[in-house]
Amino acid sequence: MxxxxxxxxxxxxxxxxxxxxxxxxxxxxxxxxxxxxxxxxxxxxxxxxxxxxxxxxxxxxxxxxxxxxxxxxxxxxxxxxxxxxxxxxxGRLLDNGEAVRRSARRFKFVPPMTLQFTLVRPERMLRRISPLVRALTGRAATVAAVVLTLTGLLVLAAQSARVGAVLGQPLGLGTYLAVFAGVLATTAVHEFGHGAVLTHHGGRPGRMGVMLFYLSPAFFCDVTDGWRLPRKGQRVAVALAGIATQVVIAGGAAVASLFFSGAARDGLLVFAFVTYIAGLLNLMPFVKLDGYIALMSHLDVPHLRDRALTDARRAVAGVLFGGRHSRELPELGRWAVPFGLASMVFPLYMIATAVGLWGDTLQRVGVVGAWLMLCGVGFLGYHLVRGFARVVREARAGGAGAARIGAVAVLLTGALTAGLALVDVPYTVSAGYAVRDGGKVELLLPPSADRLVIEKGAEVRLYRVGVAAKSETGRGVIADDRATATTAPLSAFLPVRADMLPTPADGYLLRLTKSPESDLGGAVVDGGRMPAGQWIFTKYVLPAFRW
CATH class of the missing domain: 3.90.930 (Outer Surface Protein A; domain 3)
Incomplete structure (x- = not known):
């Protein structure tokens, strides 16, 4: 657009x-x-x-x-x-004398980080299956869906020990591929559910296709026409249809795991857990996902999040800089500002959580993983700076004085600088390890890893790394700080059981103080402590430029 x-x-x-x-x-x-x-x-x-x-x-x-x-x-x-x-x-709603471009482009960029590719116009296909949708949205089918969803949760709870073990250990490559394919197929059904319910209520779904959503592959279905539905309950049903399909599929997978063993059972448990979590995240109203659309439809307040963010920025501007500020959502009372503040913080929390969860694993991959981490941290920093700039603009619009704005900005900048310079945080280097023939244990560093902390006697912790958790299983120290050019299997850097795709690495001999449980896994080298600003630069910026 x-x-x-x-x-x-x-x-x-x-x-x-x-x-x-x-x-x-x-x-x-x-x-x-x-x-x-x-x-x-x-x-x-x-x-x-x-x-x-x-x-x-x-x-x-x-x-x-x-x-x-x-x-x-x-x-x-x-x-x-x-x-x-x-x-x-x-609002660009009037004729300006130029011909309107009725674009048939299949590619569409949606800021800030979504690229969509249209595959089909699903309206005709969805109308053909409207009798099936009518049956699936009936009372009996709804009760069955709720029972299956709850049963699946009970199954996961009953097998919580096994679920934790599976999430904390490497899986076979075939299991990973099957889970990934299942998650991708579920997102397709999720979007199909939105379009089907919209069609059932008389709306017209627009485009359907695939997209890169914050660098993750997914599907989409344009259900903007849902705003034409006369009753807000219908619009809520359209918004929640995708989540409903997700959790029903997750429940079915969890129940199915009872009838399998080995890798098949583990894959079903991981898929069910991931799909339930995806449904829960989709339900969060603080980002523009299904839960937010449902809340906005229920309250019948258009542009709810954008207006709540404006109220939150004005509230922050009032506290920091003073001035008089009107409310965008006076009809929502006191909770508009807290909702806006949560909508500010939650996306940043999600990015920071993803960086913390996947940071070590991505940096073990090498330069590509290091660049992905740098992009994630840069995106987080960009949103922080942009958010502060918007608060300053609201302060100026509310009549706050330039002197006070400047003074507060200097104080905040000084406090941030002092924190980055004076607060020390522990620094570690992500790596892998392998037990070679004869029992020799090597620390394996990818090309992007920091070699400056690799010295004789440095402490190393050895981990078993899984999809969503890791556990320490061994310890050691670097016995010799002279590197040996070698290769590392994929399993040393990623939580997957596969002795394939060997990558260049530097090997350092380890002397164990506690033997690990497996021959391959992740490792973390203790690099001491350093100021927070230096830590950010060393941890997330420099690895992207080490070739």
Missing amino acids: SSKTETPPVPPELLARPRLAADVSVHEPAEEGAPWLIQQGQARYFRVQPDLARLALALNGTRDHALLAEILGAPWTVDAVAGAVEKLAA
């Missing part, structure tokens, strides 16, 4: 006799009490008051402001019409 700066302004002569753009339409309420909607293209909907909808319907390019005010009557005046026309033009 083009930004406002890319759209030519409406010429004065067209503003004088305005007309809706060719890709803009006005939708009457579907039933009594439902809102009027203005639709632009396939994916933008605006709720409007009836008076503005009547004005939009009257914009045919032949009537000037005075005639429009005369035709529409109270409350419209010439000045009111002019103001409304300016707002419609600012």
